[in-house]
Structures are given as C-alpha cells and as structure tokens.
Amino acid sequence: MKRLLSTLLTIILTAYIANAQTQPVLNLDLANKIANAAQEKATSENWNVVITILDQGGNLVLLKKMDGTQIGSIEVAQLKAKTAFEFKRSTKVFEDMIKGGAVHLNTMPITAVEGGLPIFKDGQIIGAIGISGVTSAQDGIIAEAALKALALD
Template sequence: MRLALLLTTVFAFPSLLIGQDQPPAYGEGISLTDAKTVMAAAEEYARSNNWPVAITIVDSAGFLVMFQRLENTQLGSVEISIQKAKTSALFRRSTKAFEDRVAEGGANLKLLKLPGGLPMEGGLPIIVDHKLIGAIGVSGVTSAQDGMIAQAGIDGLSTLNPAQSKINNEDSDKSSFAGTVTLDGKPLEMGTVLFVPQSGGRPAGAMTNANGIYEFSNPLEPGVYTVRISSKRDEIVQPDGKVLPAQPETIPARYNSRSELRVGIMDASDEFFFELNSEN
C-alpha cells in the first residue's frame, strides 16, 4: 500500500521532477548556533521594515529548531510560517517555485493538493557546502516581503553557498532611488515593488504609498534587475493595532510571477516609473 501511494504521488506531480535543477543532497541538521544566526538576521530585517511576522527554522528533516513571533503578528501566520519552512526542507526548493507553477494554472493546479506542501513564497532552503541543512519559513506580510525576510536570514550565514546568497557589506558603490507605479492610469496604493538582481543576491523591495510612490531605504548595487510588482497581500496588523484587509492580485502575471520588466541601475539619480495596464 505504501508503494502504491508513493507511485501515485510521483505521477500526479510530474512537473516537480522534470525541468528542475538537481536539488541539493541532505546534510546534517542545522546547528542551534547557526539557527540563531539566521533567526537574528531575519528578525533584524523584519524589524527594520516594521513588518510583524512569524519566523520558523527547521532542520534538514523538517523538524522545528527555532520559532519566533514578533509583536502584533497575526496568529494565522504562526502555522503558515511553519508549513513554509517544512515545505522548503522536505522538497529541497523554495516555496516560491511552487507558487510560480500554480500561478501558471492548468495542470500545475494539482500542486494545491500536494501532500505536505504549501505553495506560497516565504520558504527557503538553507544550503551549506552544497548540502541542505535546514530551511526558514516566514509569514505575516505579503508573500514577496516574507521571501525578502527569509533571504535576509539566510544572508546572515557567511558560510552559505555563494550561488544562493551574495553577502556584501560595502555600500560605497550602491545606489538608492525611488519611483512611482500606476495601474490603468491610477496610482497603485499599498503595492509591493520587488527588484530582483539578475546576477544573484538578495532582492530589494518597497511598498507604494497612496500616491503610488515607492522608495528604497537601503542602497542597491548597480546592475540589471527584474522588477516584480504585486497588489496581493495578506491581512496586516500594524503596530498601532490597525488592521489592513487582505488584497487580491489585480496585476497581470507579466508584471509579477512572469515579469517582463527589466531595468538597469547605474547611480543614485536613477528613477523608474512603471505604467501598468490590467488588460491582457
């Protein structure tokens, strides 16, 4: 019976096994010392952006090592952060890989019934010396922001595989900038703007205000970036107790999960204005 169940799972989700890079081998579980380092870096990044989140770190077998819930984090995010971390560890890939597949629709919608899997961005494997030693899961703000916090936690480990995490403490050659986003001619309010460096490294994100203006608080390195813009967000409980309701995705996939937006950053004077159209 167990063999039959295994075969059913493999053939029900062939897209997970085809066209993927070779996943890392499992290594020894993450040490408590390293888990504390990852947690501290993730928490610092979340607090610097005033994002109330739940953060979970599991070992290579998906068992809990550390958990942290920041003040005013919505209670529903506790279990979600745990499931994101477990998904990333057990399937040896980011949860965003699943989210992107689901967004494509069609046969990929089978992933919504994946046993033990949660297809929401915010879970990342922790890889050292090409081996998976654990995973981190974050929940509480938008999925893109959850992913940024998770990446910040991983970046806290200086021994990580450079292909997964690029650590650079030199800000002298970096640029900071701002811009605006409109959708169908109107400012996009409370949207997430994510700049993903094509050379690898940590994505940078910001939220738009009522006028559609976004501004990055931390400088970025010059280079070419893919830009993902999203209106989707989970319910957010702000530090003052005010609740911002959940917002569905109203922006076409060509601007986010399958973004066609590319920009080149040269210096701090760069400004980028995105005029989006909801029509396909």
Template sequence: MYLKKALTLADAKAIAAAAEAEARKNEWRVTIAVLDEGGNLLYLQRGDEAPPGSIVVSQEKARTAFLFKRPTKGIEEAVAGGRLVMMSLPGATPIEGGLPLFNQGSIIGAIGVSGVQSPQDAQVAYAGAAVAAELA
C-alpha cells in the same frame, strides 16, 4: 571524509536573528520558523504584533521548502501558471516565503517566514538563509 553541517539551536537563533533584523529594518511584524536537517521545528520566533496565523503558515512554508528542496515561490508560480495539481501534493504550501537552507551544497534545514506580503516574507527569509550558507 565529508561531514555535513547539522544546525544547532545557536545556529537557528543566528539565522532567525538575521531574518528578524531584516524584518525590523522594514517595520514588518513576522513569525520565523527554522527547521533542522530532518525537517523538524528547531526554532520559532513570533514577533510582537505578528498575526497569530503566521505561526502555522511560517512552519508550513519552511516544511514545503524542506520537502521539495526549493523556494516555495516556485510552487506558487506553478499553481499561478495553471499547474493546479501542485495543490494536491502532500506538504505543498504554494506561498512565497519558504526557503531551504544550504551549507556547502547540502540541505541543512529550512526557513519559513509569514506575517506580511509574500515577497516581503521571502526577503526576510533570504536574510536568514544567507547566514545558514556561511555557517562553519
């Protein structure tokens, strides 16, 4: 029998803590959103001095990564490559910094980070995603 991992609040906090550690190491002020396996907000953390707009953007990046089961960078690259139709897809936020969270090959949620340059947001998100992959 296969049991799919479901994120707990403690898991979400551990994911966010790893992401926060990466942000702090680089002195980046970000907001981190973690969604559960249903795509619902489970945990949100806005760092000191993170831009207020990052609250919404982090959640939208996470939601996009969850809905499309891929990093938001791929959608950003598609738009940059001329596939403007991607902009019209419901729930598509084509800005790097959102990642689906996988554990044992199954999607268990998503993380979105906003507050600095998009590649930096993604770097922070990858730190959190690494924790999700190792959850028991």
C-alpha cells in the same frame, strides 16, 4: 615504511567513509543567528512576522513570533519551512508553477506561498527557514536576507 603507509591509508579511508556517512547539522546557535538576521530585517522594515527554522532532519529548532503578528502565521511559517525542506526548493517555485497553470499541484501536501527557503551547506540541505506575517513577497525578502546575512543559500 610499509606499516606507515598502511596506517595512513587506513586513516584516510576511515575519514572518507565517516564523511560519506555524516550530514552537516543546523544547531541552535546557527538557528539563532539566522533568526536574528531575519528579525533585524523585519524590524528595519517595520514588519511583524513569525520566524521558523528547521534542522537537517526537518525538525523544528526555533520559532519566534514577533509582537503583533497575525496568529495564522504561527502555522503558516512552519508549513512554508516544511515545504521548502521536504522538496529542497523555495516555496515560490511552487507558487509560480500553480499560478502559471499547474493547478493540479493544489492536491500536493505543500504550502505554495513565497516565504519558505531550504538552507544548503556544501551542497547538502541542512534545514529550512519559513517566514509569515506580511505579504508573501515581503516574507520572501526577509527569508532571503536572513540566509544572505549568514552567507548561506
């Protein structure tokens, strides 16, 4: 009996420690699903955009440029995703702060334009999405729609 309890405790503790030292991941399969949801929303609105998805380490997993999207959006979509990932918040938060008077934030290594959102799972950040191509408000609508379709936020 003692031995059984001891074994059980070991298993529970191992699991607990393992859990404490792991991180949920955003793999290519999930990235594809998010990007497809974004592309579906963009297509339904007749908008052309670049879609980028970063993983739990902030590294690029997927980038798709829809036909006709302005070339500058290839870089801007990545920059929005980077900002959302690195600061764990919507790029719109920074946009609003700067518009609201915090103009010193222009010296920060951020892209403070709506269209970038962090992706969370169980309270932990697992990546980010960056959209660019139409107005930044429209870019933001696509990013939100994509995460909502996958029940992420």
